Amino acid sequence: MTILGSEGRAPRSVDANTTQPYGDSPPDEIDVSKLFAVVRRRWRVLSIGVIVGLALGLAYVATTTKIYQSAVSISLDTVEAANLRELSGVQSVPLTESQVTTELEIIRSEAIAEQVVARLALQDNAVFMTRPQTGVSRLKRLAGKLLSGSAEWILPQSSDIPPLPPSAEDQEAARRERAVSILLGNMGVKRLRDSRIVSISYSALSPDLAARVANAIAEVYITDQLESKYDSTERATSWLKQRSDQLREELAQLDAEIERYKLANGLVSVSGTDTSDSELARLATQLSQAQTILVSLEAKQRRLQEIVERGDTSAAVSATATQAITSELRSRFLDTLKDYNSLVSRLGAEHEQSLRLKGELDQIQFLMFEEIKRSERITRNDIALAEEEVRRLRFAKAKKEEELGAGSEAIRKLRELERNAETVRGLYTNFLQRYQQSLQEQSFAVSDVRIINNAQVPGRASSPDAKRIAVLSALLGLILSGAGVAFLEFRDNKIRTEEQLRDALGFEFLGSLAAVGGGRISLPFGSRKAEAGTSEIDLPAILKHGVKKPLSTFAETLRAIKMAIMLKAQADPMTPTGTVIGLMSCFSGEGKTTVSANLAALLASQGHKVMLLDADLRNPGLTRALQRPVEHGLVEILLDDADWRSAVVSDRETGLDIIPVKHGRAVHTSELIGGQGMRTLLSALKQDYDYIFLDLPPLAPVIDARAGLPLIDGLVFVVKWGATNLRDAEKVLQRDPRIREKAVGAILNFFDARKAQAYGDYGASYYYSAAYRRYYHD
Incomplete structure (x- = not known):
């Protein structure tokens, strides 16, 4: 036990509405040392919370069905598919972001799920149809069965006709x-970042089933994509074929109509031959062919010029597909591109071999574009020649028409019929080309998706994660127990630290006293009561503990109290003779009587003249501890003006004088304690004694102690450690500010040094009590 003596410091003023029980830290700051102190004193609660949380987590893991997850990775819009389409002449269009999102939703669709279920017959797979169970779900299912059984037993059965069972x-x-x-x-x-890679995962009760279902989802999606492409291409091909056949029949009818019109109108040449064999017909045919060639050359020239301006490599490959000169360059470019893509996927774009192939691709691409530029120049020259040929044929045709009377109405009608036929012929040619292209796409079905990594059978369960659940459950248990500790700390208003005495109650801390002999005043077994009429007694050992053990921490605290009393007496010039000290507490049971008797006995053993008055007239605990009949006591002295010397009893060992109380006579006890009789008695005692101690009643139940405040020179306040409520003590002390003014200081009684280390600051005196033990002999 460690003692702190009085330093003559005035108690701090304490705001009635503000309680700061632990030190001087501002309320908006967190004191880490106090957090550690809370952990030290509440570690059992925190440990129980962690253990319970961990046990519940492990129970959850033990009762939860294991789940296995397997994933397959697929690539949308692959480079290989684009290369194959280029080689086959099929137009390639890359996927946009919205189309990628659409493909993800297609994978999640019920249509894909239905095909997977049908392919694997999952509706007949018992493992697949079994739902995973947890401990909570098992309890819920059991409770549901019990409730449903109870409901069937309590509620009357319906007399309605039961419904028919469902069909197979x-x-x-x-x-x-x-x-x-x-x-x-x-x-x-899920899509992996911003790539075209999609991960398809599936969780099942069986690891083999999880892998099979994941692979089946990917395969069904690829098959569904191919079938969808095939169906759409087949519908387009059928429509194009139907339209081409209609245009062919319409063209044949127009040609036949032209022939009939010629015969009907006698449109023949000068030589008498038929118009179809005439020079005019030949010129018209040549002009149509020349115009077609001119249009084709102009389109080709614009296409080549656009490719050169945009630098479109894919278009350059397609544009050179039919040119014999660049066939070797095109073949080299596609082979190198395929090797380059393979190296990039395996080694990365920055690898030495990838960079070398990239250089070769750039060189081949340059040569291809140079060839396209040369072809564009040649095509431009061909266009000039074709334009000249068209002008020549138009002139020759106009001249021939003039010779044959082309200005007539019949010739104009014939020309109109021929123009219609040429228009239909152009449409027929266009639709026929598109029909051939559609047939090629239908016969060369290329999937835009390929499987990168097949789903593998997982070696361990993905859920429940025992380690993660154990950590989370322990953490949750720690949080809940921490909340419980916070609630307990909030509710704990007991006084345990010197900071609470000093800062909240405004008392100087004088020291602490450990519990002695169980903490209650009692006589040893077999002791005898003092006989009536004797003035000498033997105080119980508990009331002389400090005398019996003068080198103990208990005695050192009593000496600290004496030092504080002496300092206060020296500072008060109004106390020329004996000093009157009152000992009081807020509530009963705080050990005030034991402290007063031990303090008085210790001072008496040191040679001082000491008087101890049992001033608790309603509950005289000190008198009961003397175990002797009382004929004359304090009440008789105050009421009957009896001689106080006739009521004094003395302890044989220490010489301590005591005036007990004869219980039962006093009614207005506060008037006796604060009246003129008590004043007269104390004045007489001061003449013969150095110290007069008053064992006053507690402040909370009665006002006797407050009534005697004007008669005492100082008071020692006794607080029961770990039991006295701080807020209640504050309320009691707020009733009379004279208590703090008169107070020499306060002590913590029933002190537990081992538990006290978990309270207050590291700098508190009792925190180092273990280091002070060498100075004491308890």
């Missing part, structure tokens, strides 16, 4: 629908 088809459809729902619920589809 309905049951099969329900199983398929449930299987689709389970598949969609356990399937996960």
Whole structure:
């Protein structure tokens, strides 16, 4: 036990509405040392919370069905598919961001799920149809069964006709629908960052089933994509063929109509031959062919010029597909591009071999563009020649028409029929080309998706994660127990630290006293009561503990109290003779009587003249501890003006004088304690004694102690450690500010040094009590 003596410091003023029980830290700051102190004193609660949380987490893991997850990776819009389409002459269009999102939703669709269920017959797979269970779900299911059974027992049975059982088809459809729902619920589809890579995962109770279902989802999606492309291409091909056949028949009818019109109008040449064999017909045919060639050359020239301006490599490859000169360059470019893509996917774009192939691609691309530029120049020259040929044929045709009377109405009608026929012929040619292209796409079905990594059978369960659940459950238990500790700390208003005495109650801390002999005043077994009429007694050992053990921490605290009393007496010039000290507490049971008797006995053993008055007239605990009949006591002295010397009893060992109380006579005890009789008695005692101690009653139940405040020179306040409520003590002390003014200081009684180390600051005196033990002999 460690003692702190009085330093003559005035108690701090304490705001009645503000309580700061631990030190001087501002309320908006966190004191780490106090947090550690809370952990030290509440570690058992925190440990129980962690253990319970961990146990619940492990119970959850033990009762939860294991889940296995397997994933397959697929690539949308692959480079290989684009290269194959280029080689086959099929137009290639890369996927946009919105189209990628659409493909993800297609993978998640019920249509894909239904095909997977049908392919693997999942509705008949017992493992697949079984839902995972946890400890909570098992309890809920058991509770549901019990409640449903109770309801059937309590509620009367309905007399209605029961519904017909479902048919086998309905049951099969329900199983398929449930299987689709389970598949969609356990399937996960996510895009890896901003790439075209998609991960398809599936969770199942069986590791083999998880891998099979994940692979089946990818395969069904690829098959569905191919079938969708094939169906759309087939519909387009059928429509194009139908339209081409219609245009062919229409063209044949127009040609036949032209021939009939010629015959009907006698449109023949000068030599008498038929118009179809005439020079005019030949010129018209040549002019049409020349115009067609001119249009084709102009389109080709614009296409080549656009490729050169945009630098479109894919278009350059397609444009050189039919040129014999660049066939070797085109073949080299595609082979090098394929090797380059393969190296980039395996080694990265910055690898030495990838950079070398990139250089070769750039060189081949340069040569291809140079060839395209040369072809564009040649095509430009061909256009000039074709334009000249068209002008020549138009002039020759106009001249021939003039010779044959082309200005007539019949010739104009014939020319109109021929123009219509040429228009239909152009449409027929266009649709026929598109029909051939559609046939090529239909016969060369290329999937834009390929599987990168097949789903593998997982070696361990993905859920529940025992380590993660154990950590989270322990953390949750720690948080909940921490909340409980916070609640306990909030509710804990007991006084345990010297800071609370000094800062909250405004008392100087004088020291602490450990519990002695169980903390209650009692006589040893077999002790005898003092006989009536004797003036000498033997105080119980508990009331002389400081005398019996003068080198103990208990005695050192009593000496500290004496030092504080002496300092106060020296500072008060109004106390020329004996000093009157009152000992009081807020509540009963705080050990005030034991402290007063031990303090008085210690001072008496040191040679001082000491008087101890049992001033608790309603509950005289000190008198009961003397174990002797009282004929004359304090009440008789105050009421009957009896001689105080006739009521004094003395301890044989220490010479301490005591005036007990004869219990039962006093009614207005506060008037006796604060009246003129008590003043007269104390004045007489001061003449013969150095110290007069008053064992006053507690402040909370009665006002006797407050009534005696004007008669005492100082008071020692006794607080029971770990039991006295701080807020209640503040309320009691706020009733009379004279208590703090008169106070010499306060002590913590029933002190537990081991537990006290977990309270207050590291700088508190009792925190180092273990280091002070060498100075004491308890």
